[in-house]
Amino acid sequence: MKKMNLRFCCSSHMKYVILLLAIILSSDLYSQITPSIELDSINSNSSREEIQRYFGFENVLFKYTTQPYDLTMNVNESANFLDIGPLYLMILPLLLVFVAIKRRKFQMIASLGLVLYMISCLFFSKIVTSENQFIASDQLESEIQNQENFSTTGKILIPIYKEMANIFRPVYNFLDGHIQLDQLTYPLVFIGFFISLFLSVRIAKLSFKKLVIIYLSFGLLFFLLSAGILWYGFLLIPLSLLIINRTYQKFQTPLLNNVFYKSTLFLFALCILGFFILRLSNIQPNDSVQSKGKLLFYSNIFAYSVGHKSESESLDLVFPGISSTLDQINSDQDLIYKIGTSLTIHIDKNNERIFTDNQLSMFYSLFQTYGSAQEVFKALKAYGFTYFIVDLHTSSIDRTPDKSLTKKFVLLLESLYNNPNLTLLSTDRRVQVTTNQGTKSINAVFGEIESYGNYAVYRLD
Numbered sequence: 195m196k197k198m199n200l201r202f203c204c205s206s207h208m209k210y211v212i213l214l215l216a217i218i219l220s221s222d223l224y225s226q227i228t229p230s231i232e233l234d235s236i237n238s239n240s241s242r243e244e245i246q247r248y249f250g251f252e253n254v255l256f257k258y259t260t261q262p263y264d265l266t267m268n269v270n271e272s273a274n275f276l277d278i279g280p281l282y283l284m285i286l287p288l289l290l291v292f293v294a295i296k297r298r299k300f301q302m303i304a305s306l307g308l309v310l311y312m313i314s315c316l317f318f319s320k321i322v323t324s325e326n327q328f329i330a331s332d333q334l335e336s337e338i339q340n341q342e343n344f345s346t347t348g349k350i351l352i353p354i355y356k357e358m359a360n361i362f363r364p365v366y367n368f369l370d371g372h373i374q375l376d377q378l379t380y381p382l383v384f385i386g387f388f389i390s391l392f393l394s395v396r397i398a399k400l401s402f403k404k405l406v407i408i409y410l411s412f413g414l415l416f417f418l419l420s421a422g423i424l425w426y427g428f429l430l431i432p433l434s435l436l437i438i439n440r441t442y443q444k445f446q447t448p449l450l451n452n453v454f455y456k457s458t459l460f461l462f463a464l465c466i467l468g469f470f471i472l473r474l475s476n477i478q479p480n481d482s483v484q485s486k487g488k489l490l491f492y493s494n495i496f497a498y499s500v501g502h503k504s505e506s507e508s509l510d511l512v513f514p515g516i517s518s519t520l521d522q523i524n525s526d527q528d529l530i531y532k533i534g535t536s537l538t539i540h541i542d543k544n545n546e547r548i549f550t551d552n553q554l555s556m557f558y559s560l561f562q563t564y565g566s567a568q569e570v571f572k573a574l575k576a577y578g579f580t581y582f583i584v585d586l587h588t589s590s591i592d593r594t595p596d597k598s599l600t601k602k603f604v605l606l607l608e609s610l611y612n613n614p615n616l617t618l619l620s621t622d623r624r625v626q627v628t629t630n631q632g633t634k635s636i637n638a639v640f641g642e643i644e645s646y647g648n649y650a651v652y653r654l655d
Contacts, residue, residue, distance in 0.1 A: 534585025623647030
């Protein structure tokens with residue numbers, strides 16, 4: 195599981211942040227108490243929590259209609275490895291409009307339609323604050339008073355986003371409340387596909403007609419089956435470039451040659467240069483000012499690759515304190531219950547020994563069955579599990595409106611705290627604790643956090 199920065203999208207979810215901090219900082223919480231969250235209030239669904247975060251949680255019709263925009267602008271899930279740049283959505287539709295439609299009047303109408311589509315998608319978009327948080331446009335009413343927290347770009351876009359929300363929210367609510375849009379979605383998708391296919395066949399003189407048909411067919415499969423997960427559609431990227439290039443070669447007009455073609459080459463060159471610099475510098479969206487650019491070179495990985503450091507020393511630099519724990523895990527060959535982390539590759543016979551529960555669905559089911567944290571871990575011990583590995587950033591991927599994964603993570607933290615059936619073997623989280631000798635910094639999961647850390651490994655006693 196890739197490490198992701200802990201981030202909650204809007205103030206409506208702050209109660210879960212407060213609850214999470216209360217669990218971490220509390221000194222009076224015991225594993226046998228009644229869970230602070232009603233179990234029946236958790237809508238536990240692993241597929242929904244993992245896959246749908248790429249697709250969005252709005253009505254299914256709007257998921258499909260805004261998917262090109264969402265993938266381009268990273269609306270639902272933001273990360274460098276999901277960024278394809280804006281040029282495909284900017285150039286390809288406009289180019290096809292000008293080559294597929296001959297009359298200037300209809301070209302202008304189609305171009306206006308594309309602009310209106312982009313504007314309508316702003317209703318489902320986000321604004322970036324100066325704290326690198328994302329505020330959804332339909333929640334601006336509650337956030338508009340805190341404009342000092344927004345970036346310069348965000349302040350410029352606030353009135354635009356607000357007006358878009360005012361225009362499209364009543365339309366969205368009406369359609370969502372009066373029409374069974376789910377029943378219309380797939381017919382409309384197939385109608386759009388066959389219209390596009392008809393237009394491509396109609397322009398039969400195009401030498402790349404087969405290429406366009408392949409592009410549309412694969413695009414339909416991606417559209418219907420990918421759930422907005424970008425890497426399932428990587429084939430569309432080179433196909434898009436081929437179509438753009440072949441279109442320019444086939445339609446030798448002054449407008450296409452002198453304006454579109456040269457502008458496209460310049461924009462793609464600029465985009466490629468920007469992506470190269472971004473990947474090389476390894477600057478992440480939520481990096482602090484002090485750390486920006488410092489991940490350009492991983493000295494510990496380089497030291498291992500040239501033989502200056504051993505594997506265990508290098509592991510401890512990445513995950514402090516993990517090497518001795520992994521030695522113990524690999525020496526006894528017992529079963530492991532794992533929630534997230536990238537430690538799988540360092541565990542012997544991981545395909546036989548590890549049970550993965552990244553979305554905590556099994557843990558939630560066990561808690562429902564056994565009713566208390568102690569009984570859950572007793573049951574896991576009886577099933578043959580000896581080790582329990584936790585990714586401390588598990589809740590950071592939660593994009594569900596009801597924060598179901600965050601609730602389950604809170605339930606997990608409650609279960610781990612002061613549980614007599616567990617012994618903490620190692621963690622890279624640093625906390626401050628107060629003892630009779632004063633305040634000191636230690637490696638632990640619960641306490642006043644100094645460094646959030648990435649993992650915790652427990653032994654079931």
